[in-house]
Amino acid sequence: MQGKxxxxxxxxxxxxxxxxxxxxNAICVSxxxxxxxxxxxxxxxxPGYVGVKTQCAMLRMLKCLDFSYxxxxxxxxxxxxxxxxxxxxxxxxxxxxxxxxxxxxxxxAKDILDTCSRIISNDVDTQSLGKDERDEVLAKLDLDxxxxxxxxxxxxxxxxDVDTENLFSSxxxxxxxxxxxxxxxxxSEATGVMxxxxxxxxxxxxxxxxxxxxxxxIASQCGMWSSKHTVKLVLEGREFDSQxxxxxxxxxxxxxxxxxxxxxxxxxxxxGEKYVLVQGLKQCPVETTGKRRxxxxxxxxxxxxxxLAESDVAFVMGEEGTDAAxxxxxxxxxDDNLQSVVTAIVLARGIYDNVTKCISCHFINAFTVALYxxxxxxxxxxxxxxxx
Numbered sequence: 095m096q097g098k099x100x101x102x103x104x105x106x107x108x109x110x111x112x113x114x115x116x117x118x119n120a121i122c123v124s125x126x127x128x129x130x131x132x133x134x135x136x137x138x139x140x141p142g143y144v145g146v147k148t149q150c151a152m153l154r155m156l157k158c159l160d161f162s163y164x165x166x167x168x169x170x171x172x173x174x175x176x177x178x179x180x181x182x183x184x185x186x187x188x189x190x191x192x193x194x195x196x197x198x199x200x201x202x203a204k205d206i207l208d209t210c211s212r213i214i215s216n217d218v219d220t221q222s223l224g225k226d227e228r229d230e231v232l233a234k235l236d237l238d239x240x241x242x243x244x245x246x247x248x249x250x251x252x253x254x255d256v257d258t259e260n261l262f263s264s265x266x267x268x269x270x271x272x273x274x275x276x277x278x279x280x281x282s283e284a285t286g287v288m289x290x291x292x293x294x295x296x297x298x299x300x301x302x303x304x305x306x307x308x309x310x311x312i313a314s315q316c317g318m319w320s321s322k323h324t325v326k327l328v329l330e331g332r333e334f335d336s337q338x339x340x341x342x343x344x345x346x347x348x349x350x351x352x353x354x355x356x357x358x359x360x361x362x363x364x365x366g367e368k369y370v371l372v373q374g375l376k377q378c379p380v381e382t383t384g385k386r387r388x389x390x391x392x393x394x395x396x397x398x399x400x401x402l403a404e405s406d407v408a409f410v411m412g413e414e415g416t417d418a419a420x421x422x423x424x425x426x427x428x429d430d431n432l433q434s435v436v437t438a439i440v441l442a443r444g445i446y447d448n449v450t451k452c453i454s455c456h457f458i459n460a461f462t463v464a465l466y467x468x469x470x471x472x473x474x475x476x477x478x479x480x481x482x
Contacts, residue, residue, distance in 0.1 A: 122166040125149040203242035288317040351378035368401035
């Protein structure tokens with residue numbers, strides 16, 4: 095913001111009120127109005143979220159900056175403007191109090207920054223942003239590991255129309271308000287979960303929509319790349335799909351089971367590729383025992399439904415899981431905590447062991463009684479009692 099990188103919100107609060115107000119308006123109207131942050135009290139550190147997580151995070155940021163997104167939404171009702179939700183951006187055209195129109199856009203950094211020719215400097219003044227300056231800004235961003243959203247705007251001419259459905263061909267001379275870094279922070283229990291999984295013999299595989307670099311970074315942070323994890327094959331969905339097919343384009347089950355067994359991370363994956371991976375894991379025997387794997391899938395979204403349905407055990411997040419995912423659930427995690435998965439498996443193993451021991455004990459007792467009865471009968475038949 096203003097050509098500077100701000101490390102925390104306290105620094106952002108020092109920005110002029112005009113710029114912060116412009117930023118707040120841009121974020122509020124360009125996020126889906128169904129997105130909400132529910133705080134039980136002011137300053138709640140664990141509020142409830144409804145909607146896309148990245149949009150919820152930006153609304154939460156506005157609350158920390160002392161803005162009420164509810165008030166701004168009342169000022170600009172959803173039915174009073176044109177809104178377009180695209181895979182790479184969200185665009186909105188609103189009408190200001192003076193009758194002029196303003197285009198607000200938020201989207202991926204590289205896509206939206208290319209449409210910007212100016213950037214806000216001090217107060218609401220702007221300065222030019224050429225190609226060299228844009229490339230310099232992008233070079234400072236770790237685009238492979240971190241998600242960045244650019245918030246931009248442009249005041250439209252009197253009779254100017256913008257095709258929000260095809261923004262990149264019609265938008266130009268945008269003014270960059272801010273670049274926001276959205277880092278998907280790991281839960282505090284994530285590292286402990288990976289270590290515990292490996293200790294109890296659970297092999298963990300990550301399936302994600304992120305790219306390979308970011309996926310490997312997350313795996314490293316959560317402890318997947320420890321000395322206990324010997325498998326480190328990382329593939330993107332397209333690579334995985336090409337490696338499991340024969341020359342005619344059909345799935346080769348031998349190749350699939352071989353690749354699936356070695357795979358640690360499947361990045362940029364589609365629902366179909368998740369499904370095929372689960373199938374491959376079920377066909378791939380455990381190297382040490384030769385037995386078939388028992389495959390459990392943990393998911394929360396609609397795109398996880400195929401993989402969840404194909405798995406032996408489907409774990410679904412109870413709080414953030416979609417209705418479609420919950421419909422396939424065999425185990426519902428009410429606290430959305432992966433520790434609960436490991437706990438459930440350990441407890442289930444304990445119950446299985448106890449039942450096995452109980453059955454074994456009863457079988458031994460029954461066998462002993464039966465053997466005693468047979469031997470006793472045989473002995474009694476061979477004994478002749480003397481008559482006195």
